[in-house]
Amino acid sequence: MDWGKTKTILIIAFLMLNVLLGYQLYLKYDESDYQLWDKGSEKEISELLEEYGITISGVIPSDKQTMNFIRANVLTFEGELLYSSINYDNITENNISSILTDSVKNINEFTYSEQESIEGTQIVFSQLKSGFPLFGGRLTVDLTGNDLLRYKQVYLEVVGEGAGRQIISATKALKSAIDLQLIPNNSEIESLTLGYYGEGVQSILDEIPPVWRVVYKSEDIINVLHINAITGENVLKLG
């Protein structure tokens, strides 16, 4: 027996087999939900947006990362605070933090929300979790005049985090919202923001999911909806 020849034949045979197996593995990955979820969605979304007359004013974020479900205790605090107008003749989002530092807990976890604030009367701060907004955690400061502030804080104290999981892309979230007919025709998408949805959370028994927050304008009315960034479903307010 010519062992050299036999080895050559076997090498060719195994080479072909490995190419086949490699292709098989690629197909399995390519056909998975995980890959299908985002595959071709950019082209698809452009067609969908055109079909429904929906426009996007900004850029669709390209975040593709791992996030997790969280649990939180809901803590509510409110109070009034006198400040000296000698030091603060003009209350702004910048200096209000220093006025509230001693009275409001964990103020460093809140960030100014221009969208929700009303100039001259109310300043709103949104809670952050790992750099993402935690919708539902909010600090509202009413400027009542007479050197008096009235504040109300809903603080979501995170007590547990689940295992990380790859989230869907913003494009996919948008497609899901259109497929579910949540965005009316001829709307204008103003923003797509990644965060956690804690609106209406009552207790630690509620799971807070990562969400894509879609802000859109329809017939001159601003609307907001939240798409679960793991399942692609519409998230409804709890409670």
Add this chain to the structure above:
Amino acid sequence: MLERIKSILLVSLVILSLLLIAAINMFDFNRSSESLSEYYPQITLGDNKVLEEVVSPEKIIVHSADESHFLLNRNNPFYSLIYNEVKKFTFFTPAIVEEQIDWDKLRNEKNGLELVFAQAHDSNTLKAIFDLTAGFTYMPSIDRIWFFTDDMEDVGVYFISEELDRVYYARTINTAPLIDKYLSELDDEQRFSYHLSGVIGDAINVEKGYYLPVDELVADRISKKSLNFSENNVIQMIFSVPSSVRLFYSGDNQDTVYYTDGISSLEYYNETNAFSFYQPVLEEQLRFNMERELAATVKFVNQHGGWDGDYLLTSAYNKFNGTKVDFRFTKYIDGIPIYTVKEMYGQIQIEANNNLVSNYKRSTLLVEKTTRQAQKNMSGPELLESLAEIAIEEEQIRDINLFYILRKSDGSLELEPYWLIEYDQASIYMIAAAK
């Protein structure tokens, strides 16, 4: 040379093909097929505890040489102060006390500290708290530890076993001024009077009795707003792979729902807001060691829901011919235990053997918010007067203890202080502490 390269290449190709086959079979890229519950954060009812915390004393009684007694519950700041000091003590050379102890003199004429346990512990378990020197005599069933100043102005210690009617005497390195220091700080605390048990039984060496407040008892009525853990919450808390758990049986009225993962099972009681978790363990008990079983039990609770408050071990006994140990832990609120009859809230029941838990039973209620209402309570003499009115005389009374009686109303738990009176041979009477 060429043949060698061919051989290496062939072997590599064979290995690669095996790896590719394994990858095709093992990896599941369809992550959406995984249950979402696998990604939910672990849910717990409370915090972790160490063994020492669940076997620590139920109360500390401080005896003053002027016949005053101060009963310090677990929520009293002096309890922590004294306990943290006392647990540093080192004990030496214990020996059974043969002569009769003059308990009256010890209680009323000497300064002393008495640690009272909710459940008798052997000296191995007490090692979780105290530094018992190597070679320390094994002492079973210790209910109380009494520190007192002896005639040499040193601190002596009695380890008291009510069940065995036995007292051990040991020495410690600490000295008398320590006890005097505590006493000087307790002037504003509530004073208690001692009452000798009316039914002594066979006890010769150990004197039994109870303490009642000289003035009005200080105890609030408490209301707790509660949440109920759903079946899914419990499954997530108990099973290591929640997605593998399936509904096994649910009766018509759904009072009890059964789940299993094929190995362990869960009974979820809708009516009583409780659950019972079973897992198979080897029936035969190998080398039995109470302390080890208890440590394994505490660890199990830490890993399966945690402790929603202050719990103490209140019962531990062998069952099924010694093949299993039944542990019961009771919740204390303001240092007062919850007395439960029908409800599971305030109780954690565990069966263990061979350092494994075979049954775990507890309430699914989690307290969210507590409100308290001060109330006027009876003093000790008023209580005895009330009992006399219903023909329970002092000489009939064996023991009196304070408990919180639990009543469940819509979405909240109502806790009211009650005196539990044990009288005659085996009779029990309960009376509200409120006037």
